[in-house]
Structures are given as structure tokens and as C-alpha cells.
Amino acid sequence: MTTQYLLQLVISGLVVGSIYAAVALGFTIIYKATRVVNFAQGEFLMVGAYACYAFLVQMRVPFWAALLMTILFAVVMAMTLERLVLRPMIGEPIISIIMVTIGLSLVMRSIVTAVWGNDILVYEPKLFPQETVSIGGVPVSQEFIWCFVLSMVLLAVFSAFFKFSKAGVAMRATAFNQQAAQSMGISVKSIFALSWIISAVVSGIGGVLIGNINGINSSLYHFGLKVFPATILGGLDSILGAALGGLIIGLLENLSDGLCKAYLDLSGVKEVAPYVILVVILMIKPYGLFGTKEIERV
Amino acid sequence: MKQTMRVVAMVAAMALFVTGAAFSAPAIKVGHLADLTGATGEVGKPYAQGVQDYKDWVNKNGGINGKQIDMPMFDYAYDKNKAVNQYKKYKEDGVVAIQGWGSGDTEALSATTGSDKIPYVSASYSAHLTDPKKAPYNFFCAADYSSALRAGLKYLKDNWKEKRAPKVVFIYPNVPYGIAPIKGGKEYAKEIGFEVLGDENVDLKAIEANSQLLSVKNKAADFAWVGGTTNSTAVILKDAKKLGLKTKFFCNIWGADESTPKLAGGAEEGTLVMAGSTLYGSKVPGMKQLMKITNNKPQVTHYIRGYVSMMVLTEALKIADKKGQLNGPGVKAALESLKNFDTGGLAANKITFTATDHRPFMTTNIMAFEKGKLVLKKTIDLPRKAEWLGL
Numbered sequence: 001m002t003t004q005y006l007l008q009l010v011i012s013g014l015v016v017g018s019i020y021a022a023v024a025l026g027f028t029i030i031y032k033a034t035r036v037v038n039f040a041q042g043e044f045l046m047v048g049a050y051a052c053y054a055f056l057v058q059m060r061v062p063f064w065a066a067l068l069m070t071i072l073f074a075v076v077m078a079m080t081l082e083r084l085v086l087r088p089m090i091g092e093p094i095i096s097i098i099m100v101t102i103g104l105s106l107v108m109r110s111i112v113t114a115v116w117g118n119d120i121l122v123y124e125p126k127l128f129p130q131e132t133v134s135i136g137g138v139p140v141s142q143e144f145i146w147c148f149v150l151s152m153v154l155l156a157v158f159s160a161f162f163k164f165s166k167a168g169v170a171m172r173a174t175a176f177n178q179q180a181a182q183s184m185g186i187s188v189k190s191i192f193a194l195s196w197i198i199s200a201v202v203s204g205i206g207g208v209l210i211g212n213i214n215g216i217n218s219s220l221y222h223f224g225l226k227v228f229p230a231t232i233l234g235g236l237d238s239i240l241g242a243a244l245g246g247l248i249i250g251l252l253e254n255l256s257d258g259l260c261k262a263y264l265d266l267s268g269v270k271e272v273a274p275y276v277i278l279v280v281i282l283m284i285k286p287y288g289l290f291g292t293k294e295i296e297r298v
Numbered sequence: 299m300k301q302t303m304r305v306v307a308m309v310a311a312m313a314l315f316v317t318g319a320a321f322s323a324p325a326i327k328v329g330h331l332a333d334l335t336g337a338t339g340e341v342g343k344p345y346a347q348g349v350q351d352y353k354d355w356v357n358k359n360g361g362i363n364g365k366q367i368d369m370p371m372f373d374y375a376y377d378k379n380k381a382v383n384q385y386k387k388y389k390e391d392g393v394v395a396i397q398g399w400g401s402g403d404t405e406a407l408s409a410t411t412g413s414d415k416i417p418y419v420s421a422s423y424s425a426h427l428t429d430p431k432k433a434p435y436n437f438f439c440a441a442d443y444s445s446a447l448r449a450g451l452k453y454l455k456d457n458w459k460e461k462r463a464p465k466v467v468f469i470y471p472n473v474p475y476g477i478a479p480i481k482g483g484k485e486y487a488k489e490i491g492f493e494v495l496g497d498e499n500v501d502l503k504a505i506e507a508n509s510q511l512l513s514v515k516n517k518a519a520d521f522a523w524v525g526g527t528t529n530s531t532a533v534i535l536k537d538a539k540k541l542g543l544k545t546k547f548f549c550n551i552w553g554a555d556e557s558t559p560k561l562a563g564g565a566e567e568g569t570l571v572m573a574g575s576t577l578y579g580s581k582v583p584g585m586k587q588l589m590k591i592t593n594n595k596p597q598v599t600h601y602i603r604g605y606v607s608m609m610v611l612t613e614a615l616k617i618a619d620k621k622g623q624l625n626g627p628g629v630k631a632a633l634e635s636l637k638n639f640d641t642g643g644l645a646a647n648k649i650t651f652t653a654t655d656h657r658p659f660m661t662t663n664i665m666a667f668e669k670g671k672l673v674l675k676k677t678i679d680l681p682r683k684a685e686w687l688g689l
Contacts, residue, residue: 005512008541012508019505109335118339120528122560130563132540139540144506214505214529215561219337222503257509261498262516268472268499270509 008138009258010251015144017250018151019209020230023223024242025158026203027231032162033171033195036097037236040105041203042224043112048074048204049211049220050112053121063127070208071201078200082193090192105221113218120215127212147209154202155243162239167194175237229278235291244289249274325368326361326615326624328353329388329396331403336376337502340528341552341600342399345421346371348604349397351591352612362615369397378402382410389414394618395611395629398422401475404436411435415626417633419611421603423551423574424478428656429688435626437633439607439645440574441662443475443550444482444689447523449662449678450548450572451483454521455490467495467514467545469534470525471502479550482689483523495519502530507537515543524549532561539565548572556598559670566667570675573663575602575645577672584642599672606645610658613639646677655687 023045030038038044051073055066085104089097128143162168173181174191182188203224210223227246234245256273260266287293330349333342350371357366374380381403388396396411398404398420408427411418412434420427425442427433441449451466458464466487470476480497487494495517498510511534514522522538522545524531531553538545548570558566576582578596579589588597588605610633617632618624634656638648647661660680665672 005516008512009509012506016506113335113339118335118343120340120557120561124560126563139542141536141540210505214533217340217529218335219339219503222337223505226503254509258512261509261513265496267497267510271472271499271501 004137005258005262007136009254011135011138011140013251013254014247015140015148015250016253017230017247018148019206019246020227020249021243021246022151022154022209023203023206023227024231024234024246025155025239026199026206027228028234028236028239028242029158029199029202030195032175032237032239034097034192035094035175036101038199039098039101039224040108041199041227042221043105043108044074044078044200044203045207045210045223046112046216046218046220047077047108047207048200049207049216050116050121051204052208052211053116053123053216056123056127057121063125067205067208070204074200074204075197078197079193081200082196086196087189087192090189109218109221116218118218120217122215123212127208143212147213150205150209151246154205155239158198158202159239159243167191171195229274233274233278233281233288235288237292238288238290241288241290248277248289252277325366326619327391327393328367328369328611328615329385329391329393330369330371331374331381331384331396331398332371333376333399334373336374338376338400338527338552340557341555341598342376342421344598344601345399345604345607348597348601348606349608352605352608355587355591356608356612362612363619365619367612367615374399374403376400376402378406382406385410389416394615394625395419397607397611401473401478405474408433408436415630417611417614417626417629419607419633421600421607422475424474425482425686426478426688430654430656432688433656435630437610437651437656437658439610439641439649439658440551440603441572441646441660442657443479443525444686445657445660445680446551446572446574446662447479447483447525448486448680448686450523450570450664451487451490451492452680453570453664453676453678454546454548455492463491463493464520465493465495465518466521466523467498467517467519468523468525469498469500469507469510469514470523470550471530472499473502475552476525479525482686485689492521500526500530500534502527504530504533507534508541510534511537511541511543514538514545515541519545521545522547524553526550527552528555528557528561532558532566535562535565535569546570552600554667555600556596556672559667564670567669569667571665571667571672573599573646573665573672575599575606576643576663577665577674578602580643580674582643584644587642588644602644606641609641609644610636610639610649647679655682657682657687 026041052066052070055061055069128146132139170186171191178188230245230249234241252274253270257270260269332346333339353367353369372384395417398418401422404420404422417435419437423442425444427436484494500507554571614629614632618628634651634653636651640648646663647659649658660682662678664675666675
């Protein structure tokens with residue numbers, strides 16, 4: 001195996017992993033504040049991709065404006081959903097809220113199909129240059145580099161937000177103990193709304209990035225399920241975990257496949273390896289690599 | 299006055315009788331399972347539209363010997379369980395045949411349709427559905443996946459100029475559709491002098507295929523068979539271009555179509571497609587009616603295959619009806635009586651089914667992407683070898 005081959009596998013793994021990380025961030029933000037696993041995360045991503053298509057292609061708005069409008073759309077969508085569907089569920093058992101997110105996912109898929117049909121749509125003009133660039137002698141698509149950069153920026157912004165901003169600290173406090181946070185004057189309802197908004201925005205941007213690579217159709221929601229292991233691996237309530245979980249899964253997919261192919265002539269490892277490693281890591285660290293360990297005194 | 303009232307009453311009674319008779323004219327019940335919104339919806343939708351459009355045309359033009367075809371479509375969204383449940387409902391409704399769709403559901407229902415004696419015409423072209431001993435009530439109207447792969451290999455070998463053996467690799471998703479033609483294809487590749495390098499798996503939902511294509515590059519494959527669907531094929535072609543592969547790609551029937559250029563952004567140039575029908579607008583006798591039905595709006599090849607599939611079933615329904623055998627076994631016998639049935643050049647060849655062989659034909663249209671358009675390069679007609687039946 002040559003060094004260049006290994007480098008190619010690593011770079012490919014990192015860029016794909018960075019997209020996983022951005023989408024995993026969406027899961028984490030909601031779980032961190034509300035303790036709810038949002039099973040409509042993939043649909044948030046899908047809707048974001050379609051919204052950008054509507055602005056960019058159907059309304060012929062420039063890309064930067066289309067992206068801003070997509071973000072705005074995600075904010076309005078999340079606020080509406082939170083107010084009408086999720087807020088009435090506060091205080092209900094977690095499993096009921098999860099069921100609501102599953103129902104929500106089906107409704108969102110149906111609406112998207114009704115509005116845009118099921119044909120494969122593509123962004124025209126293309127969002128990013130299609131030519132490849134060389135990194136250490138390895139050819140990499142510019143669209144992947146942009147995805148990597150945007151994902152890393154998102155992760156950095158939200159890490160800083162949770163650490164340094166008032167709202168971020170309030171979200172962490174709410175996640176830690178809702179009653180205590182409320183007694184300190186934090187509006188738990190507003191925090192919940194904020195978490196859904198941020199999650200929808202992050203997923204929407206993820207949808208735009210993935211739609212740019214592979215076209216858009218209603219099966220984009222599958223990506224949410226694909227990213228779920230990355231979220232679990234990193235730890236459901238950790239921003240750093242989401243970032244590292246995504247990158248690790250991306251790297252594992254490429255390295256395991258490439259190495260098994262080169263040395264053992266085994267194919268199809270790419271789809272299986274991340275799950276094997278996930279199980280092994282969860283056996284050692286049941287809350288994921290960076291998840292908060294819950295300790296109960298009995 | 300009394301007389302007038304009597305006449306009016308008689309006329310009304312006659313009218314009621316006549317219209318009542320018209321309303322109660324028996325419609326022929328046919329089931330239609332389609333994927334419009336599921337994982338294969340992007341190709342399932344045009345195929346289903348082709349099926350329905352042809353049915354509508356038949357109904358508007360005299361039906362089946364005067365009888366209308368009652369064929370409501372059910373979108374099962376590529377969910378096998380939904381397909382099985384809807385199949386049970388169709389069976390209770392007394393359908394005489396079913397227009398089906400995907401590999402998973404067609405294979406899952408194959409034994410059941412056989413025992414229930416309901417002909418099942420689908421778009422799963424797995425070769426093992428062509429052996430009546432194993433799948434007596436399954437039919438389809440394109441070359442099976444294995445035969446299409448063999449045709450592609452033959453075309454490449456016939457055009458191979460170098461003295462060394464050409465090297466071929468197989469790239470496919472690890473699902474029944476992807477795996478189906480590999481065994482038969484590899485055997486044939488070896489038989490005609492290819493060096494078979496091995497396999498690569500690329501998932502249908504993949505967003506990149508770098509590790510797999512680096513492996514193809516390292517092996518210096520001359521040719522690569524792609525057995526995925528349009529999305530994954532576009533990913534493969536784009537990554538191959540990026541990595542500078544010299545390999546020539548040839549795709550299964552669902553692997554590429556008229557939508558590929560906009561997905562692959564030019565990386566599809568030169569890629570071959572094993573098509574089972576002609577292209578929209580081509581100069582064949584059956585195209586005139588198809589273009590009229592579609593108001594000259596171009597359709598993908600999948601639409602044309604759906605259209606042909608219903609055309610063939612319609613012919614079988616006519617034969618069965620004339621014989622007074624409008625039921626499952628009667629329609630099956632009618633399908634098996636088709637000899638060189640002419641689709642007006644819309645399919646790759648004339649269609650023949652027999653009681654011992656459900657391969658419609660052994661012909662594949664080899665098409666290539668040239669400047670973003672599909673162009674017919676050659677029509678390959680393989681012999682109907684007995685040992686290939688079901689493989």
C-alpha cells in the first residue's frame with residue numbers, strides 16, 4: 001500500500017466524516033436541551049435541501065441569498081413545529097415525544113413529495129466548483145472541501161455558542177436540570193424552541209451540502225439514519241462528540257474498506273465496519289466517547 | 299294523456315335497462331403495485347406512468363374486446379410488507395393479473411403468485427424469475443439482468459483491440475438486485491476471455507466511493523460493471539473522474555438513464571448503458587402512438603418499458619378473453635402463447651414466452667453517453683441458451 005493511497009483514504013474519510021459531523025450536531029443539540037432523540041432529523045435535512053432548491057433554481061435567487069433564505073425558512077419551520085406540535089408535549093413521557101417526531105417525519109416526507117414529486121433534482125447553477133484540487137498529491141473535489149470547511153465552521157460556532165454565550169449556558173443548564181434552570185429564571189420553553197431552531201438550521205445546511213453532491217430527492221432523509229451511529233458513538237449530548245463521532249465514522253468507513261481490500265481482498269466492509277466499532281466502543285463506554293455519564297445514588 | 303305517460307314510462311324503463319346494462323359491463327380487474335415515493339421512486343414513477351398511460355389508451359380505444367381494464371395503482375413506496383398486504387387485497391378483489399415493480403417484492407411474492415395462479419408482470423429482471431419451474435407466474439418484458447450483462451461483455455470483447463485479456467471488475471450494491479447477475483456474468487466473462495478481477499460494493503445511498511474506486515484503480519481494471527441505480531452510479535462516475543481512472547464503465551438497466559448527465563456533470567461521457575427499450579423519439583413504428591399519448595413530452599426509457607409491459611399484458615388479456623379464459627391460468631397461457639409479439643420496435647426485440655422459458659428475448663440495446671445524450675451504439679442478440687435459464 002502506498003502512502004498516497006493511505007492519504008487518499010484519510011482525506012476522503014475526513015471530508016465525508018465532516019458532513020456526518022454537521023448532521024450529527026443537529027441530533028445532539030436537541031438531545032442536549034430536551035433529552036429527546038429527534039427521529040425527524042433526516043427530514044429536517046431533506047426539507048432544507050428542497051427549500052434551497054426552491055430559492056436557487058425555482059426562484060432564481062443567487063446562492064448566498066438562497067442559503068440565507070434556507071436558514072430563515074428552517075428557523076420559521078422549527079418555530080412553527082415547536083409551537084404547534086412539540087410544546088404541547090412538554091411534560092409527556094419521552095417515548096410519546098419520540099413517537100411524535102416519527103409522525104412528524106412521515107408528514108414532512110409526504111409534503112415534500114406532494115410539492116416537488118420524486119424526481120431527482122439538482123442545483124443549477126452548481127453551488128461549488130466541480131474541478132478537483134490536489135492536496136499532497138491527492139485529488140479532492142472542491143465541493144467536498146467546501147463541505148468540510150462549512151461543517152467545521154458550524155461545529156466551531158456552536159461549540160463557542162454553548163461555551164461562551166448566555167443562551168448557550170442557559171441551554172446547558174436546562175439540559176442538566178430543568179427545574180433548577182427554571183428557578184434561576186431561564187425560560188425552558190424558549191430554550192426548547194431555540195434548540196429546535198438551531199437543529200433545523202444545522203440540518204438544513206447539511207441538506208444543502210449533501211444535495212449539492214448527490215442531487216436531491218425524497219430519499220435524502222435516509223442520511224439522518226446513516227448519521228445516527230456517529231451521534232451515538234460521540235455521545236448523544238456532546239458537541240465535541242458529534243464532531244469526533246462523525247469524523248471517526250467517515251475515517252473508519254474509508255480506511256477499513258481500503259485496508260481490507262488491499263490486504264485481505266474483502267469487499268463490502270465499508271458498510272459494516274462502523275457498526276462493529278460502534279458496538280465495541282459502546283461496550284467499553286456505554287454513553288459514547290464524550291457522552292455524560294449518568295450516575296444515580298441508590 | 300294516459301297513453302303518453304305509458305310511453306314515457308316505457309322509454310324511461312328502456313333507458314334505465316340500457317344504461318344499467320352498460321354500467322354493469324364487466325370490467326377486467328388488474329392490480330398495479332408501483333413505487334412512486336419510495337427508495338426507487340425516481341425510476342418507479344415514470345415506469346408506473348407508462349403502465350397507466352397505456353391502460354388508459356386501451357380503455358379509450360375499445361378496451362379488451364369491449365371490456366374496460368380496471369387497474370387502480372397502489373403506491374407501496376418500495377415497502378415489501380405493504381406490497382404483500384396490497385397483493386392480498388388484489389387477490390380478494392379477484393384480479394386476473396398484476397403489474398408489479400421491484401425485486402424485493404416480486405421475489406417475496408413469487409411463490410405466492412405461483413400457488414395463487416396470478417400472473418405477475420414486473421420490472422424486476424432477475425434471471426431466476428425467468429425459469430417457469432421456479433417462478434411459473436412471473437413475467438417481464440426486457441432482457442434479464444444477467445443477459446444484459448453478458449451482452450455488455452460481448453460488446454466490449456468484440457471491440458477489444460489489444461492482445462492481452464481485458465480486465466473487468468464488478469461494482470454493485472449488496473442487495474438482491476445488485477447480486478442477481480454477478481454469478482452468470484462472471485462465468486460468461488471468463489468464458490469469452492476476460493480476466494475477472496473481483497468485486498466492489500457501493501451502497502445505493504453512497505455519497506462517495508473513493509476507497510472502492512482506488513481499489514479499481516490499483517487493479518488497473520479496463521472495464522467496470524456498475525449494477526446500482528442512477529444516484530450511486532453518478533457518485534461512482536464522478537469519483538472515477540476525480541481519481542483519474544482510465545476504466546470504462548458499463549451499467550445495468552437501472553444504473554443510468556436520461557437523468558444521469560445532470561447528476562454526473564459530464565463524468566458520464568462514454569459510459570455504456572444496457573437498455574431494454576428504445577429511446578423516446580426514435581424512428582420505430584410504435585413511437586408515433588407513444589408520442590401522441592405523451593403529448594410529445596420526452597420520457598425516460600423506464601417509461602417506455604412500463605408502456606411495453608402493459609402492452610404485452612393487454613395482448614394476453616385479449617387472447618384470454620377471446621378464449622373465454624379471463625382468469626389467472628388463462629392469462630398465463632395467453633402470455634406463454636406470445637410468439638414474436640411486436641411492440642412496434644419499442645422493446646429491444648419481439649417478445650416470445652413459452653411454458654418452459656419466460657425470457658422475453660435475449661436482446662440488449664447498448665447505448666452510450668455522448669455529449670450528455672444517450673446514443674444507441676449496437677443491438678446485441680445473444681442465443682437463447684438453455685443453461686442460462688434462471689442464471
